[in-house]
Amino acid sequence: MTRGYDPGPRIAHAGGINIGTPDLERSLWFFRDLFGMEVTAEDDGVAYLRGYQEWDHHCLVLTQQDEAIINAYSFRVARPQDVELFHEQLTAEGLDVRVLPAGSETGRGEAIRFLIPGGGHPIELFHDMARPQPPAGLRSRLPGNSSRRRGLGVRRLDHLNVMTSPATINQAEAWLRESLGFRRREFLTLPQAPGLILASWLSVNSKLHDIAIGAAPNGQDAQFHHVAFAIENFHDMLTAADQLKDLDIQIDAGPGKHGIGQAMYLYLRDPGSGHRIELYSGGREFFEPDWEPIEWKADNPIGLTWYGDLPSVDPQTSSYVTTTPSAGLDLPHRRT
Template identity: 30%
Template structure:
């Protein structure tokens, strides 16, 4: 086993594209329960009440859907330079940007499937306005109780045409560790779960059964307990939000989950996530067989077909 690398501190934010910007914004603010922290151009910056950074979701109006980019914060300025050197040697770099409303300069690069990643260190720490100041000084923003009202961004999932190539990319470019994976009967990797810190995972890549490339599967925000996920199901029901699957418990990672589609069709999850921590420094990946996965989720719920085919943008 190679020495663990902690140059990358944590998942910071996603930029999600929507061709229904007003409807999507209403969903994320009034139903899902995020808070707007800023606007610039065609983008609205959103956050959960205990995200410490300025934003964790950048919602951008577009003629399509899916993920525009994902940002990770490094553990230091020097760590950022070390990662950039490795990425440039890999030949997948795009180049430096001047930054964004929520953070300083960043370095962008592409996964083998074309997903755009960025790394940054200088960031804008959220300062709550008077109406959002918490009573407790150790959280970023007051708990407002609006909609689902998740605590923080937790993880995301991308679809890939070759998960094995992604595994090599993530471990080299970000220094990620593989915590769990699915090995199909034909020898291909069907899915892979990665972490850059001691969480169970911050990103999962699963095989795209549609034949597409570079597509988005879902974004997940964490709530404190399972009861919050059940409450979210009722909130979605009352607001006419399409529930795709759940509430239920995943076999892989043990996450208690609920999946819905926001108005533009991007998949969004609410989860009681983050309870499992990978504290063991010599952790070996847990490998699941195709037969084991065919049994369904932890309590027997079968994985629905759309979970392997629905992604954004849609495949023409």
């Protein structure tokens, strides 16, 4: 019955993010020394990093440049041929798709780059990625770990969170589901306007989200809210909060527990770039093939925080709701 069946191109998981930072050394200190991530390569103003349970070459690229913008949001596809198949599909949809040759990011194979319709965020899809061994001094005795646990103990990249204008969020969210195959897990609407999505959490696996998309308070497209990195447990989250406070790192919200997804969170800022970073632990998993998305109403505060102080969402005073911009289709010029 299934002989010869091809499900078509599929996304496997959130693969990475390329962060533009005006202060590369400060960002490196933050992710390498404080978070404990392994630097797998450095080249001409660009650094590549991964968590201690990641074997792919990198999940994080830090690019030294004058403007603090997000250069790319990356996803790994399920099969090598899916890069080409997505290229064909997206071109047929009328998107402008750029081909990035192998090595455009160190350790990564050929990729394609395009903008989310209705969102404007630069997305890169890839499959091939090197899996380097760590240096002898960083190797773990646990064969499942790529390196020893260090610093605050970042295990891996968990998800990406982006925003676009309220006028285009429904289009962008629907496109992510219909064209890239993401499944809506939970979503947020206004009580007085149930057809308008305020935020949606989407994944292609058992997680709550590989990507979340929300309505930007500033009304602009192509906005970045945060990238989340997973740590092991709730105790680690509290230890991180204690150390970050003592180092005078800006904390935007938390520690607390989300009602949506039920993970523990802590939002802070990379001091080199000013972009928002989330430390993330736990959360509900979704295994049901017939899962019906949970709808939350914006007047229910426990969605944002089940316990912990509710973050300020006043756009005039809150640092939690501010966003930072993304690059366009062309990669920005980096500073060397």
